[in-house]
Amino acid sequence: MLRLAIQKSGRLSEDSLKLIRECGISFITSSLKLKTESTNFPLEILYLRDDDIPGYVADGVADIGIVGENVLVEEGKQALTVEKLGFSKxxxxxxxxxxxxxxxxxxxxxxxxxxxxxxxxxxxxxxxxxxxxxxxxxxxxxxxxxxxxxxxxxxxxxxxxxxxxxxxxxxxxxxxxEAVLIANDSLDEEKRRVLDKLLFRIHAVQRAQKAKYIVLNAPHESLQEIKDLLPGIKSPTILPLAEEGWSSLHSVVNEDDFWEIIEKIKDAGAQGILVIPIEKMIV
The missing domain is CATH 3.40.190.10 (Periplasmic binding protein-like II)
Structure with missing residues (x-):
């Protein structure tokens, strides 16, 4: 069982719990409880004051924690950082x-x-x-x-x-x-395996948050030009349409480049562009 310490209330607490749920981990929360256990993952959540989290993780009371980077550096515990999480900035x-x-x-x-x-x-x-x-x-x-x-x-x-x-x-x-995931540097082999599984899920959620899945129709004479603009994870998926001379392209686009790419593929002849959010992305 891996023990995770998070802020007991506030924006960081809400964002942390949202991430854990997006990782497919179920648990019951209550304002009266200071800890809860997941029903489908070997994880116990401790609700603590944010200032206390670095010390609890360093001392091994909690195995891992989610805390603001400002608190971590203020407490002089930077060496505990495992991953920057990109929220609560x-x-x-x-x-x-x-x-x-x-x-x-x-x-x-x-x-x-x-x-x-x-x-x-x-x-x-x-x-x-x-x-x-x-x-x-x-x-x-x-x-x-x-x-x-x-x-x-x-x-x-x-x-x-x-x-x-x-x-x-x-x-x-x-x-x-921003929020960072921290860990005790003396985790045993079993807890390290559970942490690796949790990180695998976190990375899948993070990748999905930074990407959009797009589907579009394109005339064959524009396929190569549009394909070059849509690298996808490896390359776009191309499927023929019932209407001769047209194909459907499926791809994943980085959110930072999204609008620039959409404008270019539209100018190249793409039609019927659909944008679909991605829940998880595993590469």
Whole structure:
């Protein structure tokens, strides 16, 4: 049985549970339970404070965990990282009151900065050659300037709406973060096998999220040109249509290139283009 630690509540928790379900792993959740066991996979889920997850995994209380990269680096546990997961993306940023005439990071020399991430902030300030007074607080960082505790804050930002509602503006990006899968470096052989199976499923889900399955009709005189634009996993699948002189092409397109490729194949003569989401993709 592999023990997975995830954040007990919040966006990261929701995204983590969504990924596990997309991997075909079933479990029952309850706000009253601090752990649950899968009914169809050798996995037990522990619901913990995100700040505690790196330490629990390092100490072997949990075998693996999903945590924000910012928390992992702040706790000095980067060596535990197994995989970047691509969701719950955010940034650690410096912010000051909107009314401040902020020009550069050096405006913060000698100032007070409130944060829940003193290590990441100190490393950034040192890199920038800035000396400031760091006040470590555990929550409600955005209120610090309005109550006179600090002239600036350093906190996690997603959309920026929380900063705006507290009369602040983002001025520097300190660290980019996303969810990462971490693991204890002393897993036994059996737990390593289960982790490999879980990673296999995660990779299949990740590939599917980055790709689109497309089906189109094309005249034979345009087949080669369109085929060259649609590499697919190996090459496009081509099937003859009932109407003579036409074929159907099936392919997989990377989402980043999707619209550019669609425009090109349409210009080349493709018709009836269907775009279908992919649930899993195994290569």
């Amino acid at each position: 955010c940034r650690l940023s410096l912010a000051v009151p909107k009314s401040d005439n902020y020009k550069s990071i050096h405006d913060l020399n000698g100032k007070n900065i409130a944060t829940s991430y003193p290590n990441l902030l100190q490393a950034y300030l040192h890199e920038q050659g800035v000396q400031a007074h760091i006040h470590t607080i555990s929550g409600s960082v955005e209120i610090a300037p309005s109550i006179g505790l600090a002239e600036a804050i350093c906190d996690i930002v997603s959309s920026g709406s929380t900063l705006i509602s507290n009369g602040l503006k983002e001025v520097e990006r300190v660290f980019k973060s």
